[in-house]
Amino acid sequence: MTGAVVTGALAALGRPVLSALAAFGRVAIYAAQTISHLVRPPFYTREFLSALLHVGWLSLPVVGLTAIFTGGALALQIYAGGQRFNAEAVVPQIVAIGMVRELGPVLVGLMIAARVTSSIAAEIATMKVTEQIDALVTLSTNPMKYLTVPRVLAGTLTVPLLVAVGDVIGIMGGFLVATGQLGFNKATYIQTTLDFLESADVISSLAKGAVFGFIATLIGCYHGMASGRGAMGVGGATKTAVAAASILILAANFLLTSVMFTP
Amino acid sequence: MIELSGVTKSFGSKQVLRGIDLRLDKGQSLVVIGGSGTGKSVLLKCILGLVRPDEGLITLEGQNVLTAEREAFLARFGMLFQGGALFDSLRVWENVAFRLMRGPLKRPKDEAREIAVEKLRRVGLGPETADLFPAELSGGMQKRVGLARAIAAEPEIIFFDEPTTGLDPIMAGVINALIREIVTEMGATAITITHDMTSVRAIADRVAMLHDGLIRWNGPVGEMDSTPDPYVQQFIHGRATGPIAAVR
Numbered sequence: 001m002t003g004a005v006v007t008g009a010l011a012a013l014g015r016p017v018l019s020a021l022a023a024f025g026r027v028a029i030y031a032a033q034t035i036s037h038l039v040r041p042p043f044y045t046r047e048f049l050s051a052l053l054h055v056g057w058l059s060l061p062v063v064g065l066t067a068i069f070t071g072g073a074l075a076l077q078i079y080a081g082g083q084r085f086n087a088e089a090v091v092p093q094i095v096a097i098g099m100v101r102e103l104g105p106v107l108v109g110l111m112i113a114a115r116v117t118s119s120i121a122a123e124i125a126t127m128k129v130t131e132q133i134d135a136l137v138t139l140s141t142n143p144m145k146y147l148t149v150p151r152v153l154a155g156t157l158t159v160p161l162l163v164a165v166g167d168v169i170g171i172m173g174g175f176l177v178a179t180g181q182l183g184f185n186k187a188t189y190i191q192t193t194l195d196f197l198e199s200a201d202v203i204s205s206l207a208k209g210a211v212f213g214f215i216a217t218l219i220g221c222y223h224g225m226a227s228g229r230g231a232m233g234v235g236g237a238t239k240t241a242v243a244a245a246s247i248l249i250l251a252a253n254f255l256l257t258s259v260m261f262t263p
Numbered sequence: 264m265i266e267l268s269g270v271t272k273s274f275g276s277k278q279v280l281r282g283i284d285l286r287l288d289k290g291q292s293l294v295v296i297g298g299s300g301t302g303k304s305v306l307l308k309c310i311l312g313l314v315r316p317d318e319g320l321i322t323l324e325g326q327n328v329l330t331a332e333r334e335a336f337l338a339r340f341g342m343l344f345q346g347g348a349l350f351d352s353l354r355v356w357e358n359v360a361f362r363l364m365r366g367p368l369k370r371p372k373d374e375a376r377e378i379a380v381e382k383l384r385r386v387g388l389g390p391e392t393a394d395l396f397p398a399e400l401s402g403g404m405q406k407r408v409g410l411a412r413a414i415a416a417e418p419e420i421i422f423f424d425e426p427t428t429g430l431d432p433i434m435a436g437v438i439n440a441l442i443r444e445i446v447t448e449m450g451a452t453a454i455t456i457t458h459d460m461t462s463v464r465a466i467a468d469r470v471a472m473l474h475d476g477l478i479r480w481n482g483p484v485g486e487m488d489s490t491p492d493p494y495v496q497q498f499i500h501g502r503a504t505g506p507i508a509a510v511r
Contacts, residue, residue, distance in 0.1 A: 042365065050352075127350075134313050135348035139362050139412075140337045 030222045037142075037149050047150040055116050055151065055217065056158030060165065062115055066107050067099070067166040071173025074098055079182050091184065092192040095174030100201045101261070104167040106253050109212030112159055113245040117220035120151055121241035124224025125234040133225070148221040152214060159213025160206040167205055204260045211256060212249045219245040264289040264452055265310060265420070270319030271476075272305055279305050281476030283319070287469070292446045292453040294463045294484070296498060297473035298507060303456040304345065306473065307422050310454075311340060323420075338367065341418035345425045347409035349397035355408050356393035359383060362416045382411040387437055403430045410438065414445055421445070423455040427462050439465035460499055463487070472498060474507065 074095050082088040124147055127133050136143045171193060178184040223241035227233045270283040279302035287293045295303050308314040310321055312328055321328045328336065349358045359379035363370045370378070380390050386407040397405055406429065413421055423442060427435035439462050446453045446466075455466050463470060467484040472495050480492045487499060497505030 044365075130346055131344045131348040132350055134308070135342070135344055135350070137313055138311060138337060138340060138342045140334050140366050141361075 026226075027219070027222055030225075031218055033144060034148050034152050034218060034221075037145050038153060042145060044146055044150055047146060048154060051150045051154035051217075052158055054119070055112070055154045055213070056162060059112060059115055059158075059162055062111050063108050063162045063166045064169050066111050067104065067170035068173035068176075070103055070107055071095060071099055071170035071175075072177040073173075074103065074170070075174035075177040075182065079178070088182075091174065091178050091182065092189045093196045095178070096171055096193045096197050097201060099170035099174070100167045100197060100205045102253075102257070104170055105163045105205050105208035105212060106250070108159065108163045108166045108209065109216065109249040109253070110246055112155070112162070112213065112216045113219075113242055113249055116155065117216045117245040118238050118242050120217060120220030121224040121227075122234055122238045124221060125227030125237040128225065128227050129229060129234060143225070148218075148225075151221055152217045155213035155217030156210050157213070159216070160209035163205055163209030163212075164202075167202075200260075204256070207260075208253060208256050211252050215248045215252060216245045219248065264291075264324055265454075266320075266322045267306075267310070268320050270306075270309060270316045270321060272302070272309060272314060272316050278476055280309070280316070283473075283476075283478055285471060285478055285481065287452060287454065289452050290446075290450050292443070292455065292466055292468045293471060294455045294457060294467035294469070295471050295473055296457065296460075296463060298498070299458075301473050302476060303473055304424055307342070307424060307454060307456065311337070311342065311422070334366070338362075338416070339419045340422065341413035341416065341420070342422040343406070343409045343413040343424060343426055345428065347397070347402075347405035349405055349408055349412070351397055353396075354393065355383070355388075355395050355397065355400070356380060358397065358408060359393075359411045359415050361412060368416055378415060379411070382415050383408070385414070386411045386441060387434075403434050406430060407434075407438070410441065414449070417449055418451065420452045420454075423453065423457075423466075425456055425458070427457065427459050432461075435459065435462065436465075442466050460501075463499075 075091050078091045078094045078098075079088050082090055124133075127147075133143050133147075136146060175186075175189055175193075178189055179186045220241050223237045223244065227237035265285075265287045267283050267285045270280055271278070272280040283306060285293075295306065297303050305314055309316045310323075310328060312333070315329065323331065323336070323339075349355075350361070353361070356376050356379040357364070359382050360370075360375035362368055363375040363378060364372065376393070380393050383390070383392060388404060388407055388411070392400070392404065392408075397408065400408065406426070410423075410426065413423070426438050426442060430438060442453065442455065443466055445451060453466070455462070457463060457466075464484065469482065470484050470487050471481040472479045472492075474494050479494045480490060482490065487495065490496070493506050496502075497507050
C-alpha cells in the first residue's frame with residue numbers, strides 16, 4: 001500500500017517533468033530546423049521584408065515609450081536611493097549602465113514578446129486552423145521556410161536595433177528627469193554618461209537583443225504551428241507563446257549576464 | 264493512377280480510416296460521399312502526404328507517395344480546401360498566382376497576374392476582384408478564388424473538398440459545371456468530397472461511399488441509384504432511418 005502511494009507520488013511528479021523536457025526538446029529541434037533552413041534556399045525576400053517592418057519598425061513606438069518612462073523612473077529612484085548615502089551624483093552612470101546592460105534589452109525583449117510573439121502565434125495558429133498551412137504545403141511551399149525563417153531572421157536582426165534605440169531613449173528619459181527636475185547640468189550629464197559607458201556594455205546589450213529577438217519570434221512560430229483546433233486553440237497558442245517567450249527571455253538574460261559579467 | 268490499399272489512420276483512440284482500398288484511373292472523376300466525420304478529408308490529406316497513414320500503402324503511378332520527391336509530387340496536384348484557405352495577407356490575384364510566383368513554375372509578375380485574372384474570369388469573377396484581399400470577399404467568392412488557385416498551374420490531379428458547401432444553388436451549379444469542364448478539358452484526374460447529391464451527379468464518373476472508416480460501396484455514378492446497398496440508399500435519399508445512425 002505504502003509502495004503504491006510512493007510510486008503514485010513519484011509518477012505525479014515525473015509526468016510534468018517529462019512533459020516539460022519533451023516540450024523543451026521539441027522547441028530545440030524546431031530551432032535547429034529553423035537555423036538549418038536559414039542557409040538553404042529558397043529565400044522569401046518579400047516575407048522577410050514584411051517581417052522586418054512588423055517586428056522592427058512597427059515596434060518602435062512601444063519600445064520608445066517603454067524606454068523613456070523607465071529611464072525617467074530609474075533616474076528618480078537612483079537619486080532618491082543615492083541621497084541616503086550622499087551619492088546623488090551617480091545618477092548618469094547608473095542610468096546608463098542600468099539601461100544598457102539590463103533594462104534596455106530585457107524590457108525591449110518583453111515588449112517584443114508581448115507585441116510580436118503574440119501576433120506571430122495568433123497569425124500562424126489561425127492559418128493552421130483555417131487550413132492555410134496545409135494549402136501552403138499543397139502549393140509546394142515549405143511552411144517553415146515561408147513563415148518561420150523570415151520572421152526569426154527579422155527578429156534576430158531587428159531586435160538588437162530596437163534595443164539600441166531603447167537604450168538611447170531610456171538614457172534620454174533619465175537625462176530629461178535629471179536635468180529638468182533634479183538639477184543636473186546638461187553637458188556634464190551627457191559627458192559623464194559617455195565617459196562611463198564601455199563598448200563591452202553596448203555589445204552585450206546588442207547581443208542580448210539578438211538572442212531575445214530569436215527567442216521571441218521562434219517561440220511565436222513554434223506555438224502557432226503547434227496550435228490546437230478552433231478559437232480556443234488559437235487563444236491557447238497565443239497565451240502559451242507569450243508566457244514561454246517571456247520566461248525564456250528572462251532565463252536567457254540571466255545566463256548571458258552570468259557569462260558576460262561574472263568577474 | 265492513384266491506388267490506396269489497407270490505409271488506416273487513427274487520432275488518439277479514434278480510428279478514422281480502418282483499411283481503405285481504392286483505385287482511381289487517370290482522367291477519372293471520383294466523388295467520395297459519406298457522413299460528416301467519416302474521414303473523407305483525412306483520406307485526401309493522406310494521399311497528399313499532409314497526414315501520414317498508420318498502415319497501408321498509397322501510390323501514384325506505382326510510386327509510394329511518402330517516398331516521392333515532395334516538390335515534384337505536389338507540383339502535380341491542385342486542391343480546393345473546404346473553407347478556401349486563402350492567404351489573408353495576399354491579394355486575390357497573388358493567392359491565385361501563388362504557385363506561379365515562386366518555385367519551379369515561377370513566371371514574371373505581369374504574366375502571373377495575367378494568368379490569375381484569366382483563371383478568376385473562368386470561375387466567374389471579374390478583374391476588379393484581383394486586387395482585393397480575401398477578407399473583402401463573400402464566402403462564395405472566396406471559394407471560387409480557391410478554385411481558381413487550384414487550377415492556376417493546370418495540375419494533373421485536383422482535389423475538391425466540399426466545393427459547393429455554403430454556396431447558393433445557382434453558384435453551386437456554376438461550380439459543379441466548372442469542375443466537370445475542368446476535368447474534361449484539362450484531362451485532369453479529380454477526387455471530390457461532397458454531401459451534395461446534385462454535385463455528385465454533375466461531377467462524378469465514379470462514386471465511393473465512405474462509412475465507419477471503410478469504403479462501403481464503389482462504382483460508376485450510373486449504378487449509384489440502383490445499388491441495393493442500404494447505406495448508399497439511405498445516404499443518397501437523405502433518410503433519417505437506416506443502417507447509418509443519425510447520432511454518431
